Amino acid sequence: MSAVHTASIDSPPQTFAERYPALRRFLRHRVALLGLAVVLFMTIFSFAGPWLIPFNETDTDIRARLMGPFVGPHIFGTDPLGRDILARLMYAGRISLSIGFAATALSVVVGVLVGLVAGFYRGAIGASLMRFVDAMLCFPTIFLLLAVAALIEPSVTSIVVLIALASWMEVARVVEGQIRSLRERDFTLAAESLGASDSRIMFRELLPNAVAPIVVAATLNIAHAILAEAYISFLGFGIQPPTPSWGNMLENAQSYLTNAPWLAIVPGLAITLTVTSFNFIGDGLRDALDAKLDR
Amino acid sequence: MGRYLVRRLLQSLLLLVLVSMIAFAILHLAPGGPLAQFVATGNLGQEDVARLMAQYGLDRPVPVQYLEWAGNLLRGDWGSSYRDQLPVLTKIGIHIVPTLEIMVASTLLAMFLGGMIGILGAVRRYSFFDHLATVGAMVALSIPTFWFGLAVIYVFSVNLGWLPAGSRETIGDGSFVDRLHHLVAPCIVLALVSTAVWSRYMRSSMLDVVNQDYIRTAKSKGVPAMRILLHHALRNALLPMITITGLHVSTLLSGALVTETVFTWPGMGRLFLDSVSNRDYPVVMGMLMFTACMVLLGSLLADLLYSAADPRIKGAST
Numbered sequence: 001m002s003a004v005h006t007a008s009i010d011s012p013p014q015t016f017a018e019r020y021p022a023l024r025r026f027l028r029h030r031v032a033l034l035g036l037a038v039v040l041f042m043t044i045f046s047f048a049g050p051w052l053i054p055f056n057e058t059d060t061d062i063r064a065r066l067m068g069p070f071v072g073p074h075i076f077g078t079d080p081l082g083r084d085i086l087a088r089l090m091y092a093g094r095i096s097l098s099i100g101f102a103a104t105a106l107s108v109v110v111g112v113l114v115g116l117v118a119g120f121y122r123g124a125i126g127a128s129l130m131r132f133v134d135a136m137l138c139f140p141t142i143f144l145l146l147a148v149a150a151l152i153e154p155s156v157t158s159i160v161v162l163i164a165l166a167s168w169m170e171v172a173r174v175v176e177g178q179i180r181s182l183r184e185r186d187f188t189l190a191a192e193s194l195g196a197s198d199s200r201i202m203f204r205e206l207l208p209n210a211v212a213p214i215v216v217a218a219t220l221n222i223a224h225a226i227l228a229e230a231y232i233s234f235l236g237f238g239i240q241p242p243t244p245s246w247g248n249m250l251e252n253a254q255s256y257l258t259n260a261p262w263l264a265i266v267p268g269l270a271i272t273l274t275v276t277s278f279n280f281i282g283d284g285l286r287d288a289l290d291a292k293l294d295r
Numbered sequence: 296m297g298r299y300l301v302r303r304l305l306q307s308l309l310l311l312v313l314v315s316m317i318a319f320a321i322l323h324l325a326p327g328g329p330l331a332q333f334v335a336t337g338n339l340g341q342e343d344v345a346r347l348m349a350q351y352g353l354d355r356p357v358p359v360q361y362l363e364w365a366g367n368l369l370r371g372d373w374g375s376s377y378r379d380q381l382p383v384l385t386k387i388g389i390h391i392v393p394t395l396e397i398m399v400a401s402t403l404l405a406m407f408l409g410g411m412i413g414i415l416g417a418v419r420r421y422s423f424f425d426h427l428a429t430v431g432a433m434v435a436l437s438i439p440t441f442w443f444g445l446a447v448i449y450v451f452s453v454n455l456g457w458l459p460a461g462s463r464e465t466i467g468d469g470s471f472v473d474r475l476h477h478l479v480a481p482c483i484v485l486a487l488v489s490t491a492v493w494s495r496y497m498r499s500s501m502l503d504v505v506n507q508d509y510i511r512t513a514k515s516k517g518v519p520a521m522r523i524l525l526h527h528a529l530r531n532a533l534l535p536m537i538t539i540t541g542l543h544v545s546t547l548l549s550g551a552l553v554t555e556t557v558f559t560w561p562g563m564g565r566l567f568l569d570s571v572s573n574r575d576y577p578v579v580m581g582m583l584m585f586t587a588c589m590v591l592l593g594s595l596l597a598d599l600l601y602s603a604a605d606p607r608i609k610g611a612s613t
Contacts, residue, residue: 031430031433131309131310131313132313132317134310134313135310135313135314135317136317137545138310138314138545138587138590138591139314139317139318139545139583139586139587139590140545140546140548140549140552140586140590141545141546141549142548142549142552142553143548143549143552143567143582143583143586144583146552146567146568146571147318147321147322147571147579147583148321148325150571150572150574151322151325151574152325223437227437227439230439230442231439231440231441231553234439234441234553235553235556235568237571247439250439250441250442250445253445254445254448254557257445257448257449257453258453261449261453264442264445264446264449268438268439268442268445268446271439271442272434272437272438272439272442275437275438275439276433276434276437279433279436279437280433283433
């Protein structure tokens, strides 16, 4: 009743997009929309694609080794073992995209928890947590990833955990900054004076108000995670063959650069397209969710 | 200024202690331990392993090992490689020069290119070029460095034959020109990300400056646009770039590792990869510390240079 009432007084009838200014701003961000379309396409391509083609990622065909793209039944050509590149690209996409999403989910959980606690309990706890974040950020990412990757048994799960461990710090910093300023606001004081517990204030009052920057950081984190997987797999410490990933498809491509450049071109394009798209989406989300920019 | 300097130095030292603890914990709590590859060969008996453990001091609790390692570090002894017994610092010393070579060369290239793109983007804001540069920077940040490296090799070495496909010099040559020739490709590859970063920051820094009062004053006094741009605006717009360069060391080191792998460049990245695959703990540990030191030093220098270059900051921090 009251919702209808205010709507009719304040403004003319609204469309869905008008009621959500952030969504409207995001829809106006054309490159971000393009990015979203590419990500959707890559996801469907990777997860549904294998049903649509007559090859799978492990079948070798000795008579069709290193076939070029677009000449035979193999659209993207074949690798030195005669395996279909298109099929491998799809299965590799499942692995690489899953790692990107899973590592991001884990790093957001860790980053949010650390940031929340550090921003809420300032003083000794907050300071020592944030110094720990600073110290972790001193390691160049690839050095940290490789140092650990070489020591553990490489598997999809361990790579996810590894990438998450090397990438939660940015989220923690963003959340800590947000929480620290939100903590000073009146609604926090109100909740405190009503006797709400610390965890209730943190998770019910503060965290919902810090969602926007977390979403932006998480989106950009997916891009970084996919790149990180590509780097460690390319260097031979990530996903191990015969399981394909976009990174390990490129591992041996350098030796065939002269006579089979498509081995490098195809997976590299997939990585670049996907990572660029996530970066654009993150950019669009940042513009859309930053209320200060509302025009 | 003096007090600020001391505080920053103390903070950095504290961070270094934390960094060393984290690195030590990561390496020594991982399964297997330093002797895993000796054990895996199957040539060692139980007592051999125990003897090696005792020889390297690995049979003691991790905190004790850490304290000993840290004590030696403070005395300038970074330990020596398990593989060739060379001191870690010597190994780093041999490999750092080639890495610094590509890092410095690519940074200069990125400053120049990125600076130009950023200034043009700011001057012609929202033009076609500006939009193109924005999208281009985002794509450049998303391209895997090694893939870009493969593309450069494919085009300039395999097809055109203009540039060597790897290594630092032709064996038996090694003249200055030859080295420069080998430097071009890795330098371009490593500069890609830095150029993108520089162009973005340069653009926004330039836009900040261009909208300030003293630029309007200069315009209304009839100073030629080009002179305002280069003389009045650019000088102030370049100041924040000191900070960007300092904070970029970490990214640059990661990029250097990957670039070195693609171009078989004999630098720190190669050394790190070799040491990591052979579980050469002292070297890996030393290099983690060393790179972290470089990163910290970068941000420290950026801070100090920035406050030294900008009189407004100097006044505020004392």
